Amino acid sequence: MTIPAQRELGGTGYAVSEIGLGCWQLGGDWGALPDGQAEAVLEAASQAGVNFWDTADVYGGGESERIIGAFNQAHPDPQRIIVTKAGRNADLYPDGYRRDTLRASIEASRERLQVETLDLVQLHCIPFAEIQRGAVFEWLDECRQDGLIRYYGASVETVEEATYCLEHTQVASLQLIVNLLRQDMTETVLPLAKEQDVGVIVRLGLASGLLSGKMQKDKVFAAEDHRNFNRDGDAFFVGETFAGLPYETGVDLAEQLKAYCPQGVSLPQLALRWLLDQPAVSSVITGASRPEQIRDNAAVSAMALLPAELHQQLGEFYRQQVRHQIRGAI
Template sequence: MVKQRPLGNSGLVTSEIGLGCWQLGGDWGPVSDAQVSSILSAADAVGVTFWDTADVYGSGVSEMFIGNYTQSEPKPSRVIVTKAGRSAELYPQGYTQEKLRAAINASRARLQVDTLAMVQLHCIPFAELQRGDVFRWLDGFKQEGLIAHYGASVETVEEALFCLNETGVASLQLIFNLLRQDMAAQVLPLAQSKGVGVIVRLGLASGLLAGKMTKEQQFSPQDHRSYNQDGAAFHVGETFSGLPFELAIDLIDQLRPFVPAGMNMAQLALRWLLDHEAVSSVITGASSAEQIQRNAEVSNLPALTGETHQQLAEFYQRKVREHIRGTI
């Protein structure tokens, strides 16, 4: 079973390995009711209690699937976190209190709950974060009982530091992996000192760190790994951590000697993340029960050695960082 960690000082407890639910919305390709049920049941079976979704995943379909499943299979230990702020009504310049309230109420209805356990701002423009109104609105929604906690999903170190220093967020969702390590220097220690939970996304760098891709890899047209490789649709760092795909494949090959005996590349990547004490949960996507089970096993693997951590940090600085496109 997956080990559990506190989500900062929120009082919520989450599984170290979480489940990303973007794929349940059908945005990466068609998903049947049976597939969704299989994925969510597998998460329950291995103790994956942290589920991450958003109102724009399939225009609400992901939330609806989760809401229907959790009504039929109630489990108090689940922590379901959704995100708001990227719908066409709000993004990029339509942010008002009433529009955000409407988005949150729609998520409550789809997830079939009175109070959302956690809402995270979904990579909204930095200028909107800095203006600060959204955080006052979220404080009000807490007082009204619409949400229990709020946080922010951000794209850059600067945005993360702003949220930690200037707002009352309970959690931050960050891009962080072996191919994008900058959050470790300032953001993770500050989050830990302030009791802010850290949720990692793109821990396998859009699948690169599973170690199975080749330069000939093909992705479906609906898959962001096809249409956003160069940042055409949203922040380039959200796809392959901002690295050019073919170069990233070469870098993965150069990482293979660092994989300890008895582990594979994906296990190395996930274990590296879990070795950071500030990390509450690592979101992993899954299209099958088998993937969920494999990812969950990492929770019980031994920590990497200090020498391995040092080698991986040096590899990033020498071989990777200069090639990342977009703001880190």
């Protein structure tokens, strides 16, 4: 089994696997998993050398954190970095941001994850106005000084939000939406993050599964799956689902991207390798509901870099064929 290479997460000193594990699905929000399957995914991640796990307090109402906490207690690994997020639970979002409510959220995550100090807490796509107000970062600093967290960052949705965080805050990391169907972050945000030694965590690297290359236009998603209820941005930011593209359009574009795959390289491998070729990227978190998925994703770390000419072609494809079809802010 190929163990993924590791990169530094900005200035934190953490060595994280290039391919990480996103744990939203473990809480059952995408549809209930069979008994024991969440633990099997975590075990597969451990065996594959995927030491960077991303969760949030709202995934499954805390269930994702509880599963991870129990697994981590039963199978400890000093190299494992568990990242959680705060800011979207009902006590905080959209207008309940106070020192005590944020601290209580962090305390609850500590209990579910069964740790004294959280490795990294990221603000979870909170309103841009709260980021600009700045008090949340003061409160996170207090939590860090009190030993509740080691580092803090922000998961954001747009280029504007990411740029603001880099220019006006002391975040250790940014979690960004970047993929072949949403490339704008590569132009200015990634270079600036690299310059400032801010770790970049990529989410939605496969565009909610579009870049698996297996989606069909008639596919039916579970009622509780965001790919069903947020397809048009009805529940939260439209860019979080299918990169902001209409589903059928995304399926067509993914099919067109297959023509750019080198011989022997699948579309998901192309998509993940393209992300890893970005020097500012620390880790790409990939969701997996089956053990074999995380093993397949981790193997991309061993692939050779894509040719520079192919990178140029993929950028041109995005600018000409994709960008104008994305809905919502970019």
